[in-house]
Amino acid sequence: MSEAELIARIRELFPRTGDDAAVDGDQVFTNDMLIEDVDFTRDVPLRLIARKSLAVNLSDLAAMGAKPLYALVAIGASEWVDVGALIEEVANAARSYRIEIIGGDLSRAAKLTISVTAIGEAKQPILRSGARAGDRLYVSRPLGGSAAGLALLGADLSKLSYAEREYAESAIRRHLDPEPETELGMKLVGIATSCVDISDGLSSDVRHLCVDAGAEIMRERIPVFPGLSGNVREFVLNGGEEFALLFTSPMRESEISARVGRPVYMIGRMTKERGVRLDGEPLEPRGFDHFAAR
């Protein structure tokens, strides 16, 4: 069974799993699991592992325009983990994200594993499927930082200039401690016709918005994470774990910015013609993909 067949079969068996989060009445539900040596290494401080395990789920809620309320946290703790310290960090992270941990499970595991289910409230959830030809395509913040940060992990930053080191550290921070776009997501209700968070990469995730339309992206309009060097095109187009919101709206950039009180970046248009194009050329998805089942 190919990966594409697997995903198609998952959609068929579980039709409600197709969006960032599942909707039931006013409630939205999502879950994501982080696993040692797949999603992080044990060099990463527990504080950041705890924060990211919640953040990736809150990003899914943000993409639905939902207000985060609760989370359940299942932890499989490997030998090296100070479980008491990890629990404190989960509590700190929940406090800083203003959610309540209402359930959990704790067991032993060979690799540290944190599986989080987050529950939010959305009276008008923003779906992936609402984009129409003619809508503008927006991204919520500059891209490429997370992938650049991942590439810099473990690198020797001591030979860099002061400015380069500042940039490198901010890219690493973007990767290790991503900010879910919770506030923006809630404000996009009534503005965005569709929304997804960029977890696999722009070139992959834009496809989720192409249910009833295609997309045309302008390379020069994509905002780039400050100080990015190296394979910038690759980082920006295919870098995963950005947790920026990618959304569509018929409104102008200036109007949306005024309404949400911060910049958003128009990077293209939704088109009648199907498929995704970058400056007129077909853009292939090349984002990072566990199994692309999200």
Next chain:
Amino acid sequence: MSEAELIARIRELFPRTGDDAAVDGDQVFTNDMLIEDVDFTRDVPLRLIARKSLAVNLSDLAAMGAKPLYALVAIGASEWVDVGALIEEVANAARSYRIEIIGGDLSRAAKLTISVTAIGEAKQPILRSGARAGDRLYVSRPLGGSAAGLALLGADLSKLSYAEREYAESAIRRHLDPEPETELGMKLVGIATSCVDISDGLSSDVRHLCVDAGAEIMRERIPVFPGLSGNVREFVLNGGEEFALLFTSPMRESEISARVGRPVYMIGRMTKERGVRLDGEPLEPRGFDHFAAR
């Protein structure tokens, strides 16, 4: 930090995690994670791993008297796993338990890991804390089968007599394919003053019902799984993963059985005197315990 301190701290940080499932309005939420080489080995058929990953969560909902509705399933798949086959088995299991899978996550992992969050509905959830001195203490079915089945896993059954083999196989089935007491749990609303599912062992889980009372258990009244041999006392008192319901009620056994349409077994009484006693002697908790955080 000792295990007891850890649990106390978890209760302090996350006060809503103290019951089998968290209650929010009419809804109850629970999650449990099964991990290869901790909760099962790769010898176990994917069908049974999939079923058990749902069953342990449905058992928590049953202990609340809740009707199961939905689940979210996060899978970390190791190399040996046929992911397509596993997905089918999760779908089959959900169908047989009459719940809908509304969300999921799929990634790679060194060890097969399945984390499930189950969501149910309970207008009057049965809490662990409602038992009062004078209530009778009940168990929903004979105990010891799961622990005996675990001990028999991988044993050579060919030298057993026909009857012994039948018993051995039914104990193994009890361990590998436990039945959550969903129907009974819902019927116990209005009957049970408190309820918990036996996941760590009778001697441990009975303590969860001793919030405002003690318990006195009569050994000869505990129903024993048919055909049990070996260390029967240990299996019955301390065997985990039974997923029988342990509950309290002021009503008589015959009255409850008539109302729920099946046998239930009175095994003791809740007492004013605190602590748990078996035939008058203190009963220590010795059940299996990952971290006893449930």
